[in-house]
Every structure is written in structure tokens, then in C-alpha cells.
Amino acid sequence: MIRSLLIRGMIAGLVAGVLGFGFAKLVGEPFVAQAIAFEGEHAHGHDHHEATTHSHDHEGGDGDEELVSRDTQAGVGLFTGVAVFGTALGGIFSLVFALAYGRLGALRARGTSALLAMFGFLSVAVVPFLKYPPNPPSVGNAATIGPRTALFFGMLAISIAAAVIAVALQRRLRVRRGEWNATMIAGAFYIASMLLVQFALPRIEEVPAGFSASLLWNFRVAAIGVQVIIWTTLGLVFGALAARELERPALRKVATV
Template sequence: MTRTLLWRGMLAGILAALLATLVARVIAEPQIDLAIGYEASHAAHHAPAAAEEPELVSRDTQKGAGLFTALALYGAAVGGIFSLVFAYGYGRFGRIGPRSFALLLAGLAFLLIVIVPGIKYPQTPPAVGQHETVGIRTAAYFMMIGLSIAAAVIAAHVRTALLRSLRPIDATLLAVGAFALVVGVGQYLLPVINEVPADFPATLLWNFRIASIASQAVLWGTIGIAFGLWAEPVLRRA
């Protein structure tokens, strides 16, 4: 059964990637074009005599096949991992149906992988930031994702332990407090990275971040809905 859920999760991830690509193409890519235009004008103003570097991959390819390929690979990977986590967790958290549990799990993944890390390291357009710090920025962001997931695991164990002596609502509130404490301490200890130029348009930055969150919301929402629909018949037969 796990193998069946695995390939269905990967298919759900690819479908989610297709829809997320459409959303990103409509609302995120125009913001990236504006950010690239800002970078080009800024570079021309500071170094007008510098020769223009050749474009290795055209913007049309980046916005079309390149964007879908990257999101399809990402969607298939996270969809497969999602299905394995679903297979492990289903039936362990009360009497909840597969579709409801898939949606709950997708919402939790969206919170832990997108929202919580984005509080510390919000998304910025590719044209913003220094090339020399790509490595440390990437490492810090993935550390924030790992911290968010670890905090959720700790909170789950705290809630389980407190249920022996407290009511469920009290145990849940204390577990949420433990999650917030771990995340807050981790965000305080992780390095601060802010490379957005002072004269970068605030509206452009805001629109890009909203578009990035919307694309991720479509991705995870589609995975939760599609996988729940495709997993339900498998679990009924089992």
C-alpha cells in the first residue's frame, strides 16, 4: 500500500507543480522582470562602461520550461515525502478521514516549510542579493526549515506528555507555546541577512513576496486535495 501511496503522492506533486507554475507565471514572474530591470539600471548607473554579460538561459526559457521543470522536480519530491509522512501518520491522530488528514498535513507542511522560515528569511527576487553570500543564505534558510520541523516534533512530544495530567486544550496551548519558544530562540541565534538595497521599491518587494507565498499555497493546497482524493480509495480497499 505504501508504494501505491508513494506514486500517487508524486503525481499529486507534479499536478501541484503545474498549477503553481501557472500562478507563478502570472503573478510572480512580472515582479522578477521588474527586479531584473532595477538591477540592470542600477548596474548601468554605477558602472556604465561595464560590458553586458551574455545571457546563459533566456528569460522566456526561465519563465516557461525552466520554471515548470524546477517546480515539477520539487513537486514530485515533496509529494513523495508527503505520501510517506501520510502513510506513517494516518490513524495515529484520532479518527479523521484520509482527505481531511491530507489537507491537515498539507496545511501543517505549508506552515512549517514556508511561513515560519519566511518570517526570519522572507523571499526576495533573484536580482536582489550579493552573489558572494548565496551559500550562507541558502544554508541559513534550510537551517530555519529544519528548526521549524524540529520545533513541531518537540511540540508534539510535549503535548503527548502533558495529556497525561492536563486537559487536551491546555496541553495543546502549552505545546504551541513550546513551538513558539523553540522557533523564537532559533531565529534569534541564526544570522541576520538583509541585502535588499535601501532604494529598492518597497511595493515591488511586497508584491513578489505575496506572489511567492501564493504559489507555495497553491502547491501545498493542491497536494493536500489531490492526494487525499487519490489516497481514499486505496485506504478503503486496504
């Protein structure tokens, strides 16, 4: 059954990745293009004197060339990245589903999948986003990319760990406290933990002067929108595929009785 669920999870993740790519291409890419244009204008204005002074040194040369063209980055590169991410996420999601199925009360396959997708979106996408939101090109210092990446993944790991602990806490308390009270206590634990981590970890402010606030906002909304598309699609599609695998035999047995 695990192998079958894994395959279905990867299929659902691929579908989610394709839809996420479509959203990123149609909604997010225009903001990326605007950010790149800002970077080019800023660099041109800053280096205009140096470029003029040394123009004869580069006369007749090819200049700096992109290793990967912008069209490739925005097309095949973006599609490959989002599709691979979605497929891998779907595989991991299916394994988590296999562990959780039958342990979340009376929820069946579709309900379990939808609930896990909601938890995943909140803990994997929203919470790290609130502390370290993504930035478009031209925002950020190349010298700090290592620390910024480490902080983001640290926040992600802490969020996932706190979510796992909260679920375990809810299961432990529900017998003595009841389902509702146990859920409230576990939720309060997760929120308090994340608030503490949010305040403890350092902030990163590297938005250059003059960068459009509306462009930054729109880019980040588009980025979280991609996550909404991916997690929603994953929860719904995998739930439908898992239900066919897990619940159809029971329906056939009832029909033959």
C-alpha cells in the same frame, strides 16, 4: 500500501507543482521582470563611464551572453523546477501521511491529509519565510549566497525538528492533560522555540538603495502564494486519492454484508 500511497503522493505533488507554476508564471513573473529591469538600469547607471571608456575594446564583439535565456528560465526552467519540487514534496508527504494515518484521533484520510498539509505549510513555508523571505533578482550579494543558503536551510531544519517534537509532546501529554490542553502546550512549545531561533539567528539585510519597496513586497507575497497553492492542492488532492485507496475496501465490505 506504502508504494500505492507514494505513487499517489507524487501524482498529487505533480498536480500541485503544475498549479504552482501557473500561479508563479501569471503572478510572480511580472515582478521578476521588473526586478531584472531595475538591476539592468542600476548596473547601466553605475558602469556607464567604464563602459564608455572601454567601448572600443569590445567593438564588434558579442559581449556577455546568457547561458540560459530569460524566456527559458521563465518558461521551461520554471516549470521543471516547480514540477520536480512538487513531485518530490508529494512523495515525502505521502510517507509522512503513512506514519500519521490512524494516529491523529478520529481523522480519516482527507482530514489527516489536510491537517498534515497545514502543518507542513506552517513549518516548511511560513516560519522560514518570516526569518529569511525570498528576494527577487538584483536583491542580495553574490558573495554571501553560501551563508544565506545555509542559514535558510538551518532555519528550515530547526522548524521541522521543532514541529516533530511538538507533535510527540502532544501525544505524550494528551492522556494526562487532555486533548485540548496537550495541544495548547505543544503549540506553545513550538511557537516559543521558533521565536527563540528567530532572535538567535542573524538577520540578512541586502536590499539595495532605491529598490522599490512595493515591488519587494509584491514579489514576496507572490512567492508565499506559490507555497499556498502547492500545499493546499497537495493536501486536498492527496487526501482524495488516499481516501480511494484506504477507505473504498471498507465501503465495499459494508455493501456486501
